Amino acid sequence: MSKTVKLKKGLDIKLAGSAEKIVIDMPLPKTVALKPADFHGMMPKMVIKEGERVLAGAAVFYDKYRESIKCVSPVSGTVRSIIRGDKRKILEVLIDVDSQIEYAENFGPIDVAGMDGAQVKEILLEKGLWLYIKQRPIDVVADPAQTPKAIFISGFDSAPLAADLDFILHGRGADFQAGVDVLKKLTSGNVNISINSDAPADAAIANCKNVVFHKISGPHPAGNVGTQIHHISPINKGEFIFTVNAQDVALIGRYFNTGKYDATRLVALTGSEIKNPKYYRLLSGSNIHDLLTNNLKQEHVRVISGNVLTGDKIDKVNGYLGFYHNQITVIPEGDQYKFFLTKGWLGPGFDKFSNSRLFPTFLVNAFAPNKKYVLDTNLNGEERAFVVTGELEKVFPFDILPMQLVKAAITDDIDAMESLGIYEVAPEDFALCEYVCTTKINIQDKIRRGLDLIQQECM
Amino acid sequence: MKFLENVLHKWEPKFSKGGKLEKWNPLFETLATFAFSPKLVTQKGSHIRDGVDLKRTMMTVIFALVPCLIFGIYNTGHWEMVAASGNRDLVFWADMGTKFLMGLKVVLPILLVSYGVGLGVEFMFGMFRGHSLHEGFLVSGMLIPLIMPADIDLWMVAVATVFAVVIGKEIFGGTGMNIVNIALTARAFLFFAYPTYMSGDKVWMAGKEADGFTGSTALGDLATFTSNKAVVAGEEVMNGVEHLTAFSNNYSVWDSFMGSIPGSIGETSALACLIGAFILIWTGVGSWKIITSFIVGGLAGGLLMNLIGGNAYMDLPPYYHLIIGGFAFGAVFMATDPVTASQTSSGKWIYGFVGGLFAILIRVFNPAYPEGVMLSILFMNVMAPIIDHYVIQSNVKRRQKRLKLKTA
Numbered sequence A: 001m002s003k004t005v006k007l008k009k010g011l012d013i014k015l016a017g018s019a020e021k022i023v024i025d026m027p028l029p030k031t032v033a034l035k036p037a038d039f040h041g042m043m044p045k046m047v048i049k050e051g052e053r054v055l056a057g058a059a060v061f062y063d064k065y066r067e068s069i070k071c072v073s074p075v076s077g078t079v080r081s082i083i084r085g086d087k088r089k090i091l092e093v094l095i096d097v098d099s100q101i102e103y104a105e106n107f108g109p110i111d112v113a114g115m116d117g118a119q120v121k122e123i124l125l126e127k128g129l130w131l132y133i134k135q136r137p138i139d140v141v142a143d144p145a146q147t148p149k150a151i152f153i154s155g156f157d158s159a160p161l162a163a164d165l166d167f168i169l170h171g172r173g174a175d176f177q178a179g180v181d182v183l184k185k186l187t188s189g190n191v192n193i194s195i196n197s198d199a200p201a202d203a204a205i206a207n208c209k210n211v212v213f214h215k216i217s218g219p220h221p222a223g224n225v226g227t228q229i230h231h232i233s234p235i236n237k238g239e240f241i242f243t244v245n246a247q248d249v250a251l252i253g254r255y256f257n258t259g260k261y262d263a264t265r266l267v268a269l270t271g272s273e274i275k276n277p278k279y280y281r282l283l284s285g286s287n288i289h290d291l292l293t294n295n296l297k298q299e300h301v302r303v304i305s306g307n308v309l310t311g312d313k314i315d316k317v318n319g320y321l322g323f324y325h326n327q328i329t330v331i332p333e334g335d336q337y338k339f340f341l342t343k344g345w346l347g348p349g350f351d352k353f354s355n356s357r358l359f360p361t362f363l364v365n366a367f368a369p370n371k372k373y374v375l376d377t378n379l380n381g382e383e384r385a386f387v388v389t390g391e392l393e394k395v396f397p398f399d400i401l402p403m404q405l406v407k408a409a410i411t412d413d414i415d416a417m418e419s420l421g422i423y424e425v426a427p428e429d430f431a432l433c434e435y436v437c438t439t440k441i442n443i444q445d446k447i448r449r450g451l452d453l454i455q456q457e458c459m
Numbered sequence B: 001m002k003f004l005e006n007v008l009h010k011w012e013p014k015f016s017k018g019g020k021l022e023k024w025n026p027l028f029e030t031l032a033t034f035a036f037s038p039k040l041v042t043q044k045g046s047h048i049r050d051g052v053d054l055k056r057t058m059m060t061v062i063f064a065l066v067p068c069l070i071f072g073i074y075n076t077g078h079w080e081m082v083a084a085s086g087n088r089d090l091v092f093w094a095d096m097g098t099k100f101l102m103g104l105k106v107v108l109p110i111l112l113v114s115y116g117v118g119l120g121v122e123f124m125f126g127m128f129r130g131h132s133l134h135e136g137f138l139v140s141g142m143l144i145p146l147i148m149p150a151d152i153d154l155w156m157v158a159v160a161t162v163f164a165v166v167i168g169k170e171i172f173g174g175t176g177m178n179i180v181n182i183a184l185t186a187r188a189f190l191f192f193a194y195p196t197y198m199s200g201d202k203v204w205m206a207g208k209e210a211d212g213f214t215g216s217t218a219l220g221d222l223a224t225f226t227s228n229k230a231v232v233a234g235e236e237v238m239n240g241v242e243h244l245t246a247f248s249n250n251y252s253v254w255d256s257f258m259g260s261i262p263g264s265i266g267e268t269s270a271l272a273c274l275i276g277a278f279i280l281i282w283t284g285v286g287s288w289k290i291i292t293s294f295i296v297g298g299l300a301g302g303l304l305m306n307l308i309g310g311n312a313y314m315d316l317p318p319y320y321h322l323i324i325g326g327f328a329f330g331a332v333f334m335a336t337d338p339v340t341a342s343q344t345s346s347g348k349w350i351y352g353f354v355g356g357l358f359a360i361l362i363r364v365f366n367p368a369y370p371e372g373v374m375l376s377i378l379f380m381n382v383m384a385p386i387i388d389h390y391v392i393q394s395n396v397k398r399r400q401k402r403l404k405l406k407t408a
Helices: A117-126 A165-169 A173-184 A225-232 A246-258 A361-367 A402-410 A414-420 A427-436 A443-458 B002-015 B022-035 B054-085 B096-129 B136-146 B154-172 B182-193 B218-224 B243-250 B253-258 B270-283 B288-308 B318-323 B327-334 B345-365 B372-407
Strands: A020-025 A031-034 A044-046 A059-063 A070-072 A077-084 A090-097 A134-136 A150-154 A191-196 A212-217 A241-243 A264-270 A278-283 A301-305 A312-314 A327-332
Touching (some): A044 A090, A150 A173, A150 A225, A165 A246, A173 A191, A173 A246, A212 A225, A402 A427, A414 A443, A414 B372, A427 A443, B002 B022, B054 B136, B054 B327, B096 B136, B096 B154, B136 B182, B136 B327, B182 B372, B218 B243, B253 B270, B288 B318, B327 B345, B327 B372
Parallel strands (some): A020 A278, A150 A241, A191 A212, A264 A327
Antiparallel strands (some): A031 A090, A134 A241, A301 A312, A301 A327
């Protein structure tokens, strides 16, 4: 085991409403949705039409640009509707779920030991499992034509209220190991798993073989795979690293252990506005309405698939769990005026959580280190030009100059982006920067646009 | 507060798009967002945001400036009384109420003109561009009066403010886009456009001066040390009298530190600046790196002068440089302006140090510009992007080196 990477920069936002470690099994949802937007950059081409029947594990759409990449249905049922947005872009494919799931195929266990990388890749692509594999740079679904120099799996999630991956993977060691063995076939290098040096990892992760473990300590974003890659095996131009979420590794493994596509996942329902924050076992893409019924403290809330920093806003009634998410967060909506001296910009601010000393958060932290905050979605200001400097650097544990890179991305300066390290970052790495920034600029979006430009022009 | 909020709701449609008073929306929005933090919510990316915003940041700087302002008002009153009586040895801490009122009568109009004219220009640009007031001028409007001589004409304050806001800031795109510090632009404009009003020994005291009385400043006196005719507090220092002894008799370390000496309105008191520095550093609004390195640079400059020697000015103990003139004020409030200073961490060290060093060099070597701090900071403002460029390049080189190691 290599030495511990100790991070000092970062920020743990202490939110109220972390999930209790109790699992509730949800019945089959009435509807599931597949959202092409979960796979950034994909241009979906439908395989089936509205009203047609689809079995679990059968293809629903594929990527027009990379036809081998398919998205399969997690359930058997009927395609109720294909919801389209501007320019007929497909937003959601809604599938009404059968009362009993019928699988398109059920081979039984597949042994990968004798297979080579190409064969494994073909299975992953054919069965829709490839979507779980993402690549750095650009942070999109991995390019099947590339051989990565390594594969990275983050063994813990440090985001606010994040699901505990040790708890999620507890008892699923066999599936996790099978997933790792599959991934190992894809790379000439190692499969790397980073674990939190402050807490012992669950046996499912810790006993895994054929992997290299790394220990990371420090505040968020220590658990982000991008941070870990940067400190363990930074990406140079032209190199590729594949990343897979830990739970998704077990999902891949489950396919190879059972031979059927079972997209059941454990999801933490969290946030200050949830009455019973617990873990729920449900299908990928499930409608979350059942989850929230009689479970909300108030109705004026924002429901987020994922965590508060990087998740997607979804509807309370017609919202669906995102493809990669282990977590649903519900926080109060903040669209109220706040009088400047009481709750507003010049108020004492004990209710705000700030990384800056302009608010008493640091005092509260000193005297009541366990205080949890209820934060709403208010922007807490208006968009401004960059004035304050040195702010982003405090929460960005990379040897990269964040503000300069953001500016390069805003100005579409490809040369500057390349030299400042755009290949090493993903939008989620800038989530904390976006949180702390006085400008209130949507930094993750700027970085995403920069990455899109790089992909278009340089890859 | 509900009442005020209702009033706001009632008027909002008139000012929003398509309303009767649409043109005045920037003004309305500025006032509305001042009274109530707006109800904007996050649309993309992070769903929660830090409480900090530019309004609170700027307001903190204004709080930090309050000690300088209050002391400046009192000091102005004191020297006005001195000028009127012709007695330079008036006790500083006496007749406090009267002095404060006298000072207020002088400083308040300057403050009002600075804010009034500056905000007026900002609103015009805001209306032209369709955005509300960006908070930058809240600080600039306070800084401008504090670096003016007490005796300045109000029309000059107005002209300088217009120049600084338009040429210094708005043509570059507004708050956050300027190259050089706004307040110093105003000061430099007056300095070069109306030199006789801005230096020499006539301008530092408000009010009518008694016959034969001159109100010179410490820096003005020091500048004469390099010439044939050394003057301290209006009296020629005779041959054989130690220049520096005469100087320190008139401007003791304690007086200079407290600020009970003539000078620009808000800059004389190093103590008030220190309080401001404490607020800025404690809240993290001002860069402690810049403040520290600026002071270290100044001390280094003073020491260097001592080593070279040559005339009485060069022999001045280095700590004196820090407490006279605008050095402390410049280090705390001017050099730290984040928009015009270096933006990288190591760049800030270099920026501050060279700035402090140059301030002393200009002071000592160029008697035509007694106050080197202003010119030094303006110069460093222009140099800051270059410093940053090299700091950024060193980061870029590290990455390139890694790539080379890989391919080699």
